[in-house]
Amino acid sequence: MSSSHPAAVENHPIVGGWQLADWRTEYSDGRAPTLPFGEHPEGLLVYSPDGWMNASICRADRPVMSSASLKHAPVQERLDAIDTFMNYGGPYSFPDADHVRHEVVIALYPNLIGTDQIRRMRFTDRNTLVLSAQDTLPGTDVQRTHSLTWRRS
Numbered sequence: 001m002s003s004s005h006p007a008a009v010e011n012h013p014i015v016g017g018w019q020l021a022d023w024r025t026e027y028s029d030g031r032a033p034t035l036p037f038g039e040h041p042e043g044l045l046v047y048s049p050d051g052w053m054n055a056s057i058c059r060a061d062r063p064v065m066s067s068a069s070l071k072h073a074p075v076q077e078r079l080d081a082i083d084t085f086m087n088y089g090g091p092y093s094f095p096d097a098d099h100v101r102h103e104v105v106i107a108l109y110p111n112l113i114g115t116d117q118i119r120r121m122r123f124t125d126r127n128t129l130v131l132s133a134q135d136t137l138p139g140t141d142v143q144r145t146h147s148l149t150w151r152r153s
Helices: 006-010 075-083
Strands: 016-027 042-047 050-057 085-098 099-103 116-125 130-134 143-150
Touching: 006 085, 042 143, 075 085
Parallel strands: none
Antiparallel strands: 016 042, 016 143, 042 050, 050 085, 085 099, 099 116, 116 130, 130 143
16 A cells, blocks of 8 residues: 555545445336345445455355365355355545545456446445445446445444
8 A cells, every 4th residue: 555645544434344234226227226135235344544445245145055165165156156245355545525446456356456446435424334336237328326335333
């Protein structure tokens, strides 16, 4: 982490641990919102005072594997485990007052490594944080807005 912005980070209200309360995706074409990891997703989000972050999110109803070892579990069970979990981490910074930038240096999905994940941030109160991002539904021109609501741990 560069020493150019730790002071701006360590006193920011985002610093600390957060638990996921809700994740929903809304669509520009008016279709019903979806819940990517179900009605009760689980997640932990940590922003350290020295400028590092890590996010882990999963479905609450993930099945237990048939093997005590991930490497020895059947291929389909391993695929299902990956489909129901996401994680990434790295340095974070604030490009402006309304956004946080996650500079991904480690991730379950390798294609995220080296990318900047920019999230709009909004505090609804001192213990509730909403992070959102927009993208396009693959294969269409439908815009999606992903909104994740976090509660301070």
